[in-house]
Amino acid sequence: EPEISRKPAVPSEAVKFILEQKIENLIKETANKKKRRDEFEASIKDYPDNEKERLRMLFAQKESDFLRLKRSKINKDMFTKI
Amino acid sequence: MNFLFGKSSYQKTFKPKKNLPDGAQHLKDYAEATLGSGNLGLAVKLPDGEDLCEWVAVNTVDFYNQINMLYGTIQDYCTEESCSIMTAGPKYEYHWSDGTSKPIKCSAPKYIDLLMTWVQEQLEDEKVFPDKIGVAFPKNFLSICKNILKKLFRVYAHIYHCHFSNVIDLGEEPHLNTSLKHFVYFCNEFHLIEEKQYAPLRDLIDKLINKDTK
Numbered sequence: 371e372p373e374i375s376r377k378p379a380v381p382s383e384a385v386k387f388i389l390e391q392k393i394e395n396l397i398k399e400t401a402n403k404k405k406r407r408d409e410f411e412a413s414i415k416d417y418p419d420n421e422k423e424r425l426r427m428l429f430a431q432k433e434s435d436f437l438r439l440k441r442s443k444i445n446k447d448m449f450t451k452i
Numbered sequence: 453m454n455f456l457f458g459k460s461s462y463q464k465t466f467k468p469k470k471n472l473p474d475g476a477q478h479l480k481d482y483a484e485a486t487l488g489s490g491n492l493g494l495a496v497k498l499p500d501g502e503d504l505c506e507w508v509a510v511n512t513v514d515f516y517n518q519i520n521m522l523y524g525t526i527q528d529y530c531t532e533e534s535c536s537i538m539t540a541g542p543k544y545e546y547h548w549s550d551g552t553s554k555p556i557k558c559s560a561p562k563y564i565d566l567l568m569t570w571v572q573e574q575l576e577d578e579k580v581f582p583d584k585i586g587v588a589f590p591k592n593f594l595s596i597c598k599n600i601l602k603k604l605f606r607v608y609a610h611i612y613h614c615h616f617s618n619v620i621d622l623g624e625e626p627h628l629n630t631s632l633k634h635f636v637y638f639c640n641e642f643h644l645i646e647e648k649q650y651a652p653l654r655d656l657i658d659k660l661i662n663k664d665t666k
């Protein structure tokens with residue numbers, strides 16, 4: 371009779387897949403972030419300097435808010451699934 | 453003089469044992485196995501003008517998540533019998549303390565369970581990791597994250613030293629290496645971990661990082 375192997379607590383294949391996706395997304399997201407910033411900079415190039423500064427702060431704030439939403443989403447996902 | 457409280461928590465929970473051979477020499481031979489070819493050094497940088505705390509927060513949650521998953525895959529091999537003490541090779545032994553309690557010597561599964569629960573409690577605490585837009589981080593947020601990351605590193609160190617054969621059996625060494633590399637790049641970028649904490653994986657880390665800078 372073949373030995374029954376115990377299933378690991380967390381399946382390795384799934385974890386490997388998730389981590390592979392994660393690293394791919396990390397690199398993609400870095401590129402996307404740069405693209406968003408470049409496009410934003412292009413869109414404000416004709417504004418006066420003090421207005422540019424104000425818009426840059428708004429842009430950075432929006433990007434930071436986006437990170438917060440992403441974090442609270444990851445947080446909720448992982449504590450419900452694992 | 454106060455013998456009970458005079459030591460820093462570093463000294464109390466991190467016990468280098470002198471004069472023992474380093475069992476991790478072989479680990480660096482696996483440093484070539486990593487995922488992807490993207491630039492992690494670039495990916496960890498704080499985007500222009502963005503909030504440092506927010507950036508550290510999202511990444512700390514992410515590393516907790518990665519380590520939780522990686523440890524989960526080898527958890528069945530990490531038992532009271534196989535790992536009766538929380539070590540990272542013969543030279544390093546960790547004693548658990550959440551910073552308020554007296555450090556306790558316990559098994560690796562117990563230590564890691566206490567550690568991950570302690571981290572999770574903080575990640576879920578909205579006073580530490582606010583999740584509503586517009587709510588500020590606490591003043592000591594970065595030092596809280598430093599403490600979390602320092603402790604999370606010990607899980608990598610334990611996996612490498614005590615479960616690397618399990619990791620190889622599962623074909624997970626590129627994933628583990630990449631996760632550690634990302635972690636170290638991130639911590640180094642913002643000086644979140646003291647170099648001496650890396651001692652149990654020093655050679656491997658040097659090799660993982662050098663591979664990119666050459």
Ligand SMILES: [Zn+2]
Pocket residue numbers: 529530531534535560561610614615
């Ligand atoms: Zn173990």
